[in-house]
Amino acid sequence: MTEEKVLPFIEHLVELRKRLVVIVIAVVIGMGVAWNFSGEILKFVEKPLTGETYLTGIKKQAYVKVKELAPALYSHYKLDQEVNAAPKKHPLNYSAPLEPFFIQCKISMLAGFVLVLPIVFYQLWLFIAPGLTRKERHMVVPFVTAATITFCIGAMFFLIVIWPVIINFSLSYEAEGLQSWFNISAYVNFCLRLILIFGLIFELPILTLLLARFGMVNYPFLASKRKYAILASSIVASFHADLITMFVIMIPMYLMYEISIWVALIFGRKKVTGKDELSAAGTSGG
Numbered sequence: 591m592t593e594e595k596v597l598p599f600i601e602h603l604v605e606l607r608k609r610l611v612v613i614v615i616a617v618v619i620g621m622g623v624a625w626n627f628s629g630e631i632l633k634f635v636e637k638p639l640t641g642e643t644y645l646t647g648i649k650k651q652a653y654v655k656v657k658e659l660a661p662a663l664y665s666h667y668k669l670d671q672e673v674n675a676a677p678k679k680h681p682l683n684y685s686a687p688l689e690p691f692f693i694q695c696k697i698s699m700l701a702g703f704v705l706v707l708p709i710v711f712y713q714l715w716l717f718i719a720p721g722l723t724r725k726e727r728h729m730v731v732p733f734v735t736a737a738t739i740t741f742c743i744g745a746m747f748f749l750i751v752i753w754p755v756i757i758n759f760s761l762s763y764e765a766e767g768l769q770s771w772f773n774i775s776a777y778v779n780f781c782l783r784l785i786l787i788f789g790l791i792f793e794l795p796i797l798t799l800l801l802a803r804f805g806m807v808n809y810p811f812l813a814s815k816r817k818y819a820i821l822a823s824s825i826v827a828s829f830h831a832d833l834i835t836m837f838v839i840m841i842p843m844y845l846m847y848e849i850s851i852w853v854a855l856i857f858g859r860k861k862v863t864g865k866d867e868l869s870a871a872g873t874s875g876g
Contacts, residue, residue: 609713616709620702621695628697634749635697635781638757639772641677644750645758680761682774693778700782704745704789707738726804737796744792745785752788752838753781759834784839787826791843798850802858809855812847819847 624631637643657664664670684690703710711734719727764770801807827840 616706620705624701639680643754741789744788748788802854
C-alpha cells in the first residue's frame with residue numbers, strides 16, 4: 591500500500607475516533623441524566639407482568655361480545671371468571687448480589703443513548719460529510735431530526751404493541767405445576783435488545799432515503815431484491831429462539847423494507863435522460 595493511500599486511511603481512522611469519543615461522552619452524560627428516572631422505565635417495562643395491558647382490555651371486550659352472541663358458549667367455558675378475574679401479578683426476581691444495580695445501569699445507558707440520539711446522528715453525519723456535496727450537506731437537520739424520530743417511534747412501537755404480546759404469550763403457558771419465575775436480568779436484557787433492534791429497523795427508510803438521494807440505490811434495484819430482503823429478515827429474526835419473537839421481528843423488518851422501496855421511488859434522485867441533458871445544455875447556451 592502506497593503512502594498516498596495510507597495517509598487518507600489514517601485520517602479517516604482519526605476522524606472516526608474523534609466522533610466515537612464525542613458519542614461516548616454524550617452517552618455517559620445522558621446516562622447520568624437518565625439514572626434519575628430509570629426506576630420509572632423499569633416499571634413501564636414490567637407492566638405486561640401486571641396483566642394491565644391493552645391485550646387484557648381486548649380480551650374482556652371479546653368475552654362480552656361472546657356473551658351477547660353465544661350465551662351458551664359463554665356459560666359452558668365459564669368466561670365470566672375470566673372477565674371478573676383480578677389481574678395476576680408476576681414479580682421479577684434476582685439471584686445475584688448487585689444484580690438490580692447492574693440492571694439499573696443498563697437501563698440508564700440505553701435511556702441515555704436515546705436522549706442523546708441527535709448528537710449521535712450528528713456525529714455520524716459529520717463523519718460522512720467530507721464525501722458529500724455542498725447541497726447534500728444542507729440535509730443535516732432533516733437527517734438528524736428524521737433519524738431521531740424514527741428510532742423513537744420504533745422503540746415505542748415495540749414497548750407498547752409488541753412487548754405485551756411476547757410476555758402475554760409466555761405467560762399463557764402457565765398451568766398447574768408450571769409457573770413463571772422471571773429473572774430480572776434475562777427479562778430486562780431481552781427487552782433492551784429488542785428495543786435496539788426495533789429502533790434500528792425503523793431507521794431503514796431514512797438510510798434508504800439518503801442512499802436514494804445520493805444516487806446509490808433506486809426503486810428498480812430495491813424492488814428486484816425483495817426475496818433477499820425476506821431472507822435477510824429471516825436470518826436476523828432466527829437469532830431469537832422462540833417462534834413468536836422471530837415473527838414479530840421478521841414482519842416489521844420486511845415491512846420497513848417495503849416502505850424503503852417506496853421512499854426510493856418518491857424521493858430518489860431522478861435519472862437524467864439524454865433529452866434532459868440536451869435541454870439543459872440549450873438553456874445554458876441561450
